[in-house]
Amino acid sequence: MGVAKYIKDEKDSIKEVIYxxxxxxxPVYTPKDLEDVGFEYDNDLGDxxxxxxxxxxxxxxxxxxxxxxxxxxxxxxxxxxNERFKLMISHGQTGLNVAFDLPTQMGYDxxxxxxxxxxxxxxxxxxxxxxxxxxxxxxxLDHIGSGLTINAVASIMLAMYQAAAEKFGYPKEKISATPxxxxxxxxxxxxxxxxxxxxxxxxxxxxxxxSVKELPRCNPVSICGYHIRESGANPAQEIxxxxxxxxxxxxNVQSRGLAVEDFVGRFSFNLNVFGNLWEQxxxxxxxxxxWAKMLKEEYGVQEKKKLFLRGLFGGGGSxxxxxQPENNIMRGAFYALGAALSGAQTTALCSFDEAYTIPTxxxxxxxxxxxxxxxxxxxxxxxxxxxxxxxxxxTLTKQMETKIQDEMKQIQDxxxxxxxxxxxxxxxxxxxxxxxxxxGIQKGVYIKVGVNKYALGSEAQxxxxxxxxxxxxxxxxxxxxxxxxxARDNREVKRLLKELDKxxxxxxNVMPLLVDCCRAYATVGEMSGVFRDVFGEWxxxxxx
Amino acid sequence: xxxxxxxILIGKPGLDGHDRGAKVTALAxxxxxxxxxxxxxxxTVEQIVRAAVQEAVDVVGLSIMSGAHLPICQKLxxxxxxxxxxEIPVVVGGVIPKQDIPKxxxxxxxGVFPGGTSFDQIVDGINEVAK
Numbered sequence: 001m002g003v004a005k006y007i008k009d010e011k012d013s014i015k016e017v018i019y020x021x022x023x024x025x026x027p028v029y030t031p032k033d034l035e036d037v038g039f040e041y042d043n044d045l046g047d048x049x050x051x052x053x054x055x056x057x058x059x060x061x062x063x064x065x066x067x068x069x070x071x072x073x074x075x076x077x078x079x080x081x082n083e084r085f086k087l088m089i090s091h092g093q094t095g096l097n098v099a100f101d102l103p104t105q106m107g108y109d110x111x112x113x114x115x116x117x118x119x120x121x122x123x124x125x126x127x128x129x130x131x132x133x134x135x136x137x138x139x140x141l142d143h144i145g146s147g148l149t150i151n152a153v154a155s156i157m158l159a160m161y162q163a164a165a166e167k168f169g170y171p172k173e174k175i176s177a178t179p180x181x182x183x184x185x186x187x188x189x190x191x192x193x194x195x196x197x198x199x200x201x202x203x204x205x206x207x208x209x210x211s212v213k214e215l216p217r218c219n220p221v222s223i224c225g226y227h228i229r230e231s232g233a234n235p236a237q238e239i240x241x242x243x244x245x246x247x248x249x250x251x252n253v254q255s256r257g258l259a260v261e262d263f264v265g266r267f268s269f270n271l272n273v274f275g276n277l278w279e280q281x282x283x284x285x286x287x288x289x290x291w292a293k294m295l296k297e298e299y300g301v302q303e304k305k306k307l308f309l310r311g312l313f314g315g316g317g318s319x320x321x322x323x324q325p326e327n328n329i330m331r332g333a334f335y336a337l338g339a340a341l342s343g344a345q346t347t348a349l350c351s352f353d354e355a356y357t358i359p360t361x362x363x364x365x366x367x368x369x370x371x372x373x374x375x376x377x378x379x380x381x382x383x384x385x386x387x388x389x390x391x392x393x394x395t396l397t398k399q400m401e402t403k404i405q406d407e408m409k410q411i412q413d414x415x416x417x418x419x420x421x422x423x424x425x426x427x428x429x430x431x432x433x434x435x436x437x438x439x440g441i442q443k444g445v446y447i448k449v450g451v452n453k454y455a456l457g458s459e460a461q462x463x464x465x466x467x468x469x470x471x472x473x474x475x476x477x478x479x480x481x482x483x484x485x486x487a488r489d490n491r492e493v494k495r496l497l498k499e500l501d502k503x504x505x506x507x508x509n510v511m512p513l514l515v516d517c518c519r520a521y522a523t524v525g526e527m528s529g530v531f532r533d534v535f536g537e538w539x540x541x542x543x544x
Numbered sequence: 545x546x547x548x549x550x551x552i553l554i555g556k557p558g559l560d561g562h563d564r565g566a567k568v569t570a571l572a573x574x575x576x577x578x579x580x581x582x583x584x585x586x587x588t589v590e591q592i593v594r595a596a597v598q599e600a601v602d603v604v605g606l607s608i609m610s611g612a613h614l615p616i617c618q619k620l621x622x623x624x625x626x627x628x629x630x631e632i633p634v635v636v637g638g639v640i641p642k643q644d645i646p647k648x649x650x651x652x653x654x655g656v657f658p659g660g661t662s663f664d665q666i667v668d669g670i671n672e673v674a675k
Contacts, residue, residue, distance in 0.1 A: 102558070102559035102560060102610065103559065105559070106559045106586070108559075114558075114559065114588070115559075116615065117558070117612035117615040117616065118558065118559055118560075118610065118612055121610060121611055121612065122560075122610055122611070186561070189564075190561050190562075191560070191561015191562060191563055191585050191586075192559075192561045193561070230564070231564050232564065321660075322658075322659060322660050323660070355639070355659065356639070356641065357611070357641075431564070431567040431568065431571065432571065434564050434567065434568050435567070435568045435571040435572060438568050438572075438663075439572075439663070442662050442663060442664075451660070466641065469611065539584075540584045540585065542582075543567050543570065543571075543582055544570075544574070544580075544582075
């Protein structure tokens with residue numbers, strides 16, 4: 001996925017290069033190319049830290065501060081995850097990105113029949129505040145920010161994070177959580193959705209509105225182009241979808257009477273790095289510029305800091321292969337390089353065993369070391385946006401800008417992102433592209449080293465150490481849950497759940513009640529159950 | 545002689561939401577001339593079996609990326625037996641470690657197509673088991 005199409009002659013000379021976004025690349029670029037695209041330093045780039053921020057959000061880039069690293073981490077019980085958090089932090093990781101298991105992501109308790117086989121498998125099991133207290137024990141929550149990869153029940157997890165932090169003595173004004181909280185991208189390309197589109201967007205709006213007022217250091221949403229690209233979108237579409245999703249959330253919060261200027265500055269993004277290196281770099285530079293322009297021109301945002309495209313640009317797993325997994329270590333290094341050349345503030349890197357399992361400590365540490373070597377050894381902190389002025393990169397950046405805008409227009413033409421998702425328009429488009437791309441790989445149209453070129457055949461041994469799923473952890477988790485239900489004040493929980501139900505039905509912001517419910521040790525399943533009752537579940541549109 | 549179109553149900557059991565493989569395979573099988581019914585996400589094993597019965601499919605396919613393929617397949621095959629449709633072959637694709645392929649066969653799964661299997665191999669494999 002993500003590589004360019006190369007048309008070669010019989011001598012293996014490249015005749016044509018076509019990027020996934022559709023841009024054709026010439027053999028040579030000269031000053032004339034910059035003239036042809038109308039390139040102008042002040043309009044198109046600006047200095048780093050100056051509008052439109054094409055070069056970087058900050059005047060000194062990595063000279064001031066290396067990137068924040070957040071490897072996606074979590075499995076088994078909260079206890080085990082707490083240990084892995086501490087391990088990664090001890091090895092130099094500067095932020096957390098929490099992985100939750102599927103029952104938690106889907107709003108089920110660990111003993112729910114639907115949770116069978118999934119408790120603690122792809123992330124840690126969280127049933128209540130007590131689990132958060134274990135998971136974050138000993139983590140300095142005023143220093144370390146936590147990405148929470150949670151979407152359908154992000155409102156619950158954000159409330160729970162606040163409750164946990166307060167239990168540890170951290171005031172809510174000091175903590176920095178970034179719940180992913182991007183339900184529209186779930187519906188396009190990640191699948192951990194529960195409620196119908198409108199109601200789900202309402203919950204996103206509730207959490208943004210609450211966060212802006214009560215949790216000033218939190219980033220209430222991390223809009224994900226990442227998964228949309230993983231599902232088959234090309235890089236221009238990735239950004240276009242992310243921006244159109246952002247608009248849907250902006251409009252929801254705006255409709256509550258808040259000024260865009262007052263909340264959009266806390267939006268963040270989660271974007272993907274894999275495939276062709278130059279295409280990624282041009283994409284991010286164009287994206288920074290377009291986001292700032294859009295906020296300024298369409299939403300009247302003035303303050304500089306609020307125009308920033310803040311985000312995690314991270315290595316994408318779909319670029320990795322099952323075949324010859326150690327090749328993925330090299331791929332990871334190049335993706336990390338791409339992220340650095342793109343000026344990523346925060347980053348993460350897919351681990352080499354991605355196609356097999358969740359990362360072992362060895363694989364996770366290798367990813368982290370890759371990111372550290374890029375920053376500390378090979379010169380990516382030396383100067384800001386080192387590729388600026390390149391005839392190729394500046395031409396490509398301008399072309400990518402146009403592509404992104406074209407893709408955005410297509411979504412606008414079908415009535416905007418909410419409609420595009422509810423009708424299945426985006427999903428069908430992305431699935432069709434994924435199919436075409438996969439066909440292309442199988443036919444050799446796109447080269448994938450180790451897969452269709454330099455392949456070793458199915459007899460080749462691939463000894464990948466697998467992270468083992470711990471069945472005993474499940475029993476432990478369920479035992480803890482049962483004990484919790486016995487020990488807590490059940491009348492209080494019942495009362496609060498009833499209040500939550502009422503607030504959900506009345507259209508009031510559910511966050512304050514969620515915080516109360518969490519404090520009383522209501523479970524994820526119970527709180528989600530209330531929302532299931534009130535909102536119902538989404539029926540996804542057909543793919544054909 | 546008119547060959548009847550193979551009717552295949554592609555199910556996404558359990559909570560896992562990674563459906564690119566299921567969707568891409570569904571499109572490939574449709575292009576190969578099969579009649580494909582895709583259940584969508586978050587199906588219980590009961591829902592998949594019910595759909596298989598209602599749609600009178602020739603093959604049941606599961607797409608599982610989360611690693612839970614062994615417990616899910618076991619439950620599915622048991623339930624198919626209870627419902628009297630145990631003669632319908634079951635095939636599985638997704639993130640399936642090599643060492644689990646014989647275990648799946650032992651359970652009664654007719655074909656395993658781990659990620660990376662080509663469309664041609666999947667089509668041939670399904671044609672084989674549907675005989």
